[in-house]
Amino acid sequence: MTCEITGISSMATRLILAELAGHYERRTGCRAAIVSMGGVEAARLVRAGEPTDVVVLASDVIGQLESEGHVLAGSRVDFARSGIAIAVRAGTSRPSIRDEEAVKQAILAARKISYSTGPSGNHLQRLWTRWGLVDVIAERIVQAPPGVPVGALVARGDADLGFQQLSELMNVPGIEVLGPLPEAIQSVTVFSAAVSRATTKADEARGFATYLASLETAEVKRRNGMEPA
DSSP: OOEEEEEEEEEGGGGHHHHHHHHHHHHHHHEEEEEEEEEHHHHHHHHOOOOEEEEEEEEHHHHHHTTTTTTTEEHHHHHHHHEEEEEETSSSOOOOOSHHHHHHHHHHHOOEEOOSSSSSHHHHHHHHHHOOOHHHHGGGGGOOOOTTOOOHHHHHTTEEEEEEEHHHHHHOOOOTEEEEEEEGGGEEEEEEEBBTTTOOHHHHHHHHHHHHSSSSHEEEEEEEHOOOO
């Protein structure tokens, strides 16, 4: 009998999961079909009982889903770590992001600033609150709709600065990644896989989640802008 499992993930891990699912199928003969979308929508679907086998989201969201009984207790596997990066439109000036003050000044100088929903966006909102910039830049904020890459908004000129997980900014045409947020204001998100309560293939789902955290997957994660967890 052919093995096939399904999964739901946020966009941040989309490219990594697509590549690793291919490796996993060649290695085991089991196909993993993962659908990626905005993290908020993914969590909503899981809470609504969407039929799926594996759930891949930020570790804090997986923790909430586990406490609510939507993923199987004890099935969570942390597999990747991701920091926030900054991008500008290709061919435009490259502001300094060497330290916290430089990033703050780049934001103040930008006509429009874009960020996404999810962990990176939550971190930026906290950062802007600490800097006292919430009201100052409120009319210049362009929040990317769920599932829409921040890089796409930057590429077409809707924003001068874009903030998102490095894995989501990499390889977007029409932009240049300036680099990661400085360490003093960086926020690293851990991504986890867990077995959905709705699964009928718990063993197969656990097998795929375990594979995601294995040593042999490290190079794929690094090539796609993340580090092993």
